[in-house]
Amino acid sequence: MEPGESGLVIVDKPAGWTSHDVVGRMRRIAGTRRVGHAGTLDPMATGVLVVGVGKATRLLGHLALTAKGYDATIRLGESTNTDDAEGEITASASAAAVADEALRAGIAALTGPIEQVPPQVSAIKVNGERAYKMARKGEEVALKARPVAVHDFAVTGVRRHGDVIDVDASIACSSGTYIRALARDLGASLGCGGHLTALRRTRVGPYDLGMARSLEQLAENLEILPIGAAVASAFPRRDVSAEDARAVAHGGRLEAAGLGPGPVGVFAPDGTLLALVEEKDGRAKPLAVFVP
Structure with a gap:
């Protein structure tokens, strides 16, 4: 990377890091404060995080609006207060009786254009305050359903263990779709509850895991997609x-x-x-x- 060079860095975000943590690390690696990211990933999630350096930070708002791809694992039979494994289990109901046909029908109902209520613990603003801050204070947050599109919701594996079912899926969706909310709504429709136990983002627009590098790799060799090439590809x-x-x-x-x-x-x-x-x-x- 040349001093003052602008472009995108496709990071493979590690588990346990916030997207903001990644930006902080990238500021040190790139030697500039002008670093930002497109499309937040929850700490639990891994995979493609598009980071902009220099002038490319001005592209990020536009890139955040493109389609995304994910590999996810949904656990049916348990609900949590965050709709993912980071939260506390709030209810359990055996999923043992959920047949494969019912599972397929539940997924089909969540495919295509849908109205989705974001998770209670999310960065959505309600009257100027983040929903997750209100939820932490024990306030009930009334979030409105929003139109999103699930282009593809393909089951790649079903594992049954007693009262719970783990469903592996590959999902392609529009910007603004919460995979945690898909897990919650699938479980609710099947009467057993559900939450997300693993999430890996495989794609943001034209940028996929094949282009992504770990923070360790980037510290050794900062691979930056020049701003012109970044725009031409997206x-x-x-x-x-x-x-x-x-x-x-x-x-x-x-x-x-x-x-x-x-x-x-x-x-x-x-x-x-x-x-x-x-x-x-x-x-x-x-x-x-x-x-x-």
Whole structure:
């Protein structure tokens, strides 16, 4: 990594670390305070955490909105106050009588566009306060259901041990989907309760585990995806003339090029990333400009 270089680092987050812990470690590794992350992972979870360094921190809000992939283990037969294994067991009901057909039907009902109530212990704000802070104080938090999309919910293994069933699944979903809430709702629909016991994020948009590196590996060799390559891999690309490049560099708008509703990366004739723009009403207006 060159001094002042901007780009993305795809971290394989270790268990027990918060996403903020990872940012703190990456600040030391990269030698800059300008580090952030896209899409928080709970401490229990491992896997893909997209970290931005330098100017790339301005991409993170846009990257957080892309589809995600997870490998999860759901335990049926026990509910917890956090909907995962980090919480305390609040109820137990034998799952021994849950047939495979009922399990398949329960998963099918949670696939596609669904309305999902976030977990009580979550970072959602209610009247300006984080839900998890209210839950810790013993306050009942009334969270509204939100539309999310579960694109794929594939069972990869079912293990029965007495009164509990452990279900391994591979899940592809929209941004904002809580896998803990899927575990809770699956258990509730089957009448036995459920919670998440393991979670590994396998993908955020175009970035997957194959690109991810551990913090130890990154401390030895900081692999950084340059900001231009990061944008080109995640968003549609638009190459412009020198005249249009000058306009974009000064925050000017271009004619829309019909490249879609989401962010579009605009590149100068020499391949330099200029800006991220959004097409609206026939114009492409800047979301973030990256050239000085």
